Amino acid sequence: xxxxxxxxxxxxxxxxxxxxxxxxxxxxxxxxxxxxxxxxxxxxxxxxxxxxxxxxxxxxxxxxxxxxxxxxxxxxxxxxxxxxxxxxxxxxxxxxxxxxxxxxxxxxxxxxxxx
Amino acid sequence: xxxxxxxxxxxxxxxxxxxxxxxxxxxxxxxxxxxxxxxxxxxxxxxxxxxxxxxxxxxxxxxxxxxxxxxxxxxxxxxxxxxxxxxxxxxxxxxxxxxxxxxxxxxxxxxx
Numbered sequence: 001x002x003x004x005x006x007x008x009x010x011x012x013x014x015x016x017x018x019x020x021x022x023x024x025x026x027x028x029x030x031x032x033x034x035x036x037x038x039x040x041x042x043x044x045x046x047x048x049x050x051x052x053x054x055x056x057x058x059x060x061x062x063x064x065x066x067x068x069x070x071x072x073x074x075x076x077x078x079x080x081x082x083x084x085x086x087x088x089x090x091x092x093x094x095x096x097x098x099x100x101x102x103x104x105x106x107x108x109x110x111x112x113x114x115x
Numbered sequence: 116x117x118x119x120x121x122x123x124x125x126x127x128x129x130x131x132x133x134x135x136x137x138x139x140x141x142x143x144x145x146x147x148x149x150x151x152x153x154x155x156x157x158x159x160x161x162x163x164x165x166x167x168x169x170x171x172x173x174x175x176x177x178x179x180x181x182x183x184x185x186x187x188x189x190x191x192x193x194x195x196x197x198x199x200x201x202x203x204x205x206x207x208x209x210x211x212x213x214x215x216x217x218x219x220x221x222x223x224x225x226x227x
Contacts, residue, residue: 003158004158033214033215035215035217040220041219041220042205042217042218042219042220043159043205043215043217044217045214045215045216048213048214055213056213056214058214090158090159092159092215102213103149103161103164104215105161106151106158106159106160107158108156108157108158109158
């Protein structure tokens with residue numbers, strides 16, 4: 001059973017460019033959350049998708065947007081990249097979170113470097 | 116708003132000795148609490164979670180944590196550290212809005 005997969009593994013962009021990161025959830029999961037982990041810090045919640053809709057959003061600007069497809073996979077898009085967007089981007093999947101105790105399973109992440 | 120504070124940014128132990136990672140939480144509601152581990156270049160792995168069923172929670176790889184409401188704490192322990200325990204550990208809280216709020220992390224090094 002494949003776990004959460006993310007692509008690409010690493011990415012280098014320059015300021016002002018746009019980037020798209022991809023995530024495939026664990027088999028059977030329908031909810032995808034995205035997190036940003038800056039170097040030396042804990043992950044910060046960006047947003048969560050369920051039934052192709054953004055369900056929750058953290059304190060991130062509109063430059064960060066996402067999408068969920070009918071097969072539950074998801075994309076994270078970041079426009080007008082800033083140096084401060086350099087981070088590890090983590091995707092987590094779960095079944096619809098009826099309870100806050102439901103476990104979220106994390107992928108290995110995409111390392112984004114903005115030059 | 117819910118949050119967690121990890122009291123130690125770095126913990127160093129000798130192999131075979133106990134490990135204690137401290138976490139305090141702040142929440143207006145009954146919280147769900149988790150400990151995750153992150154090995155270098157690997158994804159986050161769930162060690163254990165508190166779901167209000169029992170205050171002492173056992174997890175994988177010999178780790179356990181005790182929920183103490185009176186102290187608003189959820190400390191992680193392991194009786195005997197192994198070299199493979201060297202990693203970053205995160206205490207995490209989740210409330211009704213389902214998003215996870217992570218602590219800043221504790222780096223564990225294990226000396227041979």
